[in-house]
Amino acid sequence: MMSDLVAQGANLEPLTWTLPHAVAGTMVLSLNAYVLLAGADFGGGVWDMFAVGREREEQRAIIEDAIGPIWEANHVWLILVVVLLFTCFPRAFAHLATELHVPITLLLVGIVLRGSAFTFRKYDSHRDAVQLRWGRIFSIASFVTPMLLGLCLGTVASGRVGFGRNRANLTFGERFVEPWLTSPFGWAVALLTLSLFAFLAATYLTVEAEHSSLSRDFRRRALQSQFGFLAAVGVTMWMAQASAPTLHAGLTSGVLAVLMLSATGAAIVVAVFSLATERYRMARFAAAAQATFVLWGWAWSQFPFLIPPDGRIDALAASPAMLKLNLITLAIGTVILLPGFAYLFWIFKRKDVISSPEREQ
């Protein structure tokens, strides 16, 4: 039954699950965690930039308290994706790091500035000018980094950096700049990522700020960014039709794709509804579901390719011994670390604590 469904998916070939696919799935899972956790941290930085009005300082404080203890742990999910990529798909890693050298470098600068400015702000003088300077770096980096992340993923998905082209005779611009800079689809995904992260953050923050007037502010922002997100989805689909037809087909045809689309749609509706009616906890859940469906929809649409149009997951994989050991390690690690994660979030996201954020120095 399942395989029937799957066979009707994007690529109309029967799927045999192999070790490389399991690892690729694990990578998407890890990326999923990164989007839900670190994505919201980035979004928090975006809202830090737009913190205005009389309650500006309270808004900033709540954002800082929400991110402070957990951002390092959230950030590790990205490291895990990268590590899995270079240990299990070394050729893919080498290829992407070469062809997307420029945007990845910019992405790194963004990650460095975001993490360090956030921490520096906390420990530097609390005079306004100083705080403002770090705050500005923090929020600009939070704004730009998700876009670069989306741009890189979108460029890959659009099939512009596949293995097929003969690259040796291209000029610098043709090879290292054009594929991503002139990818309309890539930029659409960039906007989509940014608005999604901003939406996640605002929705989570309505819960963090529950029972205070701030939750209203964040509710308004959540709705605004949700509409931004919907617009970005529209643009992305439209672009996909023109510049990434296989992807577009993958997203829209086949039973699984339709299921995925309807699930996403349902999550979006629930999220908007529960925000409108101030059911913040439900909104948080729906927002996370929405992001998750979007991510898996993308992953599914480019299956069985790691790097469309010609880099197949199974063809790019390292030796089975390496894949097997990696999966075993991760399984053991999950068993050990999940309680740790639960403990971390339990300590810092408990209700009684949230309503009385205490601050260090």
Next chain:
Amino acid sequence: MNDLLFARSQMAMSLGFHIIFAVIGIGMPALMVIAEWRWLRTGNAVLLDLARRWSRGTSIMFAVGAVSGTVLSFELGLLWPGFMEYAGGIIGMPFSLEGLAFFTEAIFLGIYLFAWDRISPRAHLFAGILVAVSGALSGAFVVCANAWMNGPAGFSVIDGVVTDVQPMVAMFNPAAGVEVVHMTFAAFAATGFAVAGVHAFALLKRTSNKEFHRAALQIALVVGVPAAMLQPISGDWSARVVGRLQPVKLAAMEGHMRTGPAALVIGGWPDTDQLEMRGAIEIPGAISLLMKGDRSASIPGLDAVSPDDRPPVPIVHIAFQTMVACGIVLSLIGIWTIVRALLRRRGRGKPLPDDRWFLRAIITAAPLGFVAIEAGWTVTEVGRQPWIIQGFMRTADAVTPMPGLWISFALFTALYIGLAIAVIFLLRRQIARTVVT
């Protein structure tokens, strides 16, 4: 400069930057945990204050360690795609395990730094212990990966194709054990002495908060001194392994130009054209004695390989001598520390805050551990040149085809300089508060 040189410089700069924060990330949790543990045992509030202040400074270092480490994991591909394509599937295990260690570290670090008042003291101490252990483990794992570049193992090459990959054999390669031991001691020695220097400075300035800085100095020395004193022994072991796996590197380190009995060469400038050492003090046969137990045993010199296969000897030789000099000074101060502690037990000598010469010595020694670490990594990495994987792949074949790397080098240089200035400024702020109060 060509692109290869810029790529190497960028890698060296990134690693040289990251290693400082990584080492502090390994060493500081140990110090904080000891302070907190002693607070739980004695109830002395000064110790709790100490642990909290240390943790505040450390969280700045952790953030920079995390972001600079992230840069490194991408940089492996941005700069050395050829290397990663070849090696990623062989030496992946330590990197994945390192990922798990990072998770543990980051989770419990969040708890340790932010949950002082939210969980019981015992749970808090336990979180600290987990941070310390996972920090040391993540360092050990990544050093295993580096060791594999020096002593590749766990795969075969048939007609230029890598087959028969055994990830665990690659991870526990013949260079891994020594490197991990030496690096871990290095982290404790460097952090211990650097922290001791800060608190010795406060005591020398006759701070009003004597008890606080005295407790801090004692804990820092308890961590730093044993590690520093073990370092020459562990280093001797490292040198033997280098002699076995990378004889040319050893020759460059020792300035041993021509195959034959090897002298211990102190100072001097290697003339690589004539294959002679100029202006050095030599103790004939000493290296042969150390390595083989026989003063006249023959040791391969630089002339054993063609000039294309030799690393830049002056850099390696000077870096090695710098490290050993730092190691000797730190060990001597270690002996001094132990002797004066024993004398104090018998009621002789001055109490720590009044022993001004000792405090001055500690202050002078404060940077030496970090100098030795930078020098030691220069020996390891530059000494391996022109190979990126000893005997299998040349660095020139691993570099990215992307031109114009000077831009990326300039960008990261500016970024790291900015970060360094901010960190120094913020730490001074934290330390200045502690010194005056």
